[in-house]
Amino acid sequence: MDERRKTYLEAKSRVLKALGHPTRLLIAEELGRGERCVCEFVDMAGVDYSTVSRHLNVLKQAGIIEDEKRGKQVFYSLRVPCVLSFMECIEQVIRTGAEDRMKMIGQDQ
Template sequence: MTSITTDRRVEIIKALAHPVRLEIAQSLADGPRCVSDFVEKFGCDMSTVSKHLTLMRKAGWVSCEKKGLQVYYQLSCECLPTFLRCIESIGEDTSACDC
């Protein structure tokens, strides 16, 4: 296994450090979604949602596939939902993570 730099680790973690990006990640845990789904859900414009998704894609959290005129995004990191549940458990009780 190749080791990545601390800077790259920070970049990957920062890609989730925004309320909309966290919500996108949680939504994608249920399956692929297109940009318009997130525009509707968050009330953001398409370019804002696309920027969030591009940042998440560059970090490696999501991948995308074009189907006709729509681009569908999906999680490329299968452990992300577990990671998010772990964060929730820490938030509820800072003494331990139950993951």
């Protein structure tokens, strides 16, 4: 495998990894409905301000969201909304996984 591909795989997996956490995925989904300030995620996710702030930074570094300071608050928004289109396929992965496990039970392995 050449170096170029390796670097590119790293870049792409970084984006997926950023979305690979329940709180960060929640943030992305909520931003799909419009911009939000940090405090709203603190309430929704039920975790510390400092924790939310870190998650937001992971998503920002990955290039998925952007921030804008207005007064005392910082508003975040989705920079690349197409990431939300992943959900349909992900739901399919989960659904077919569940179906297969059902079949397995029927066959007693």
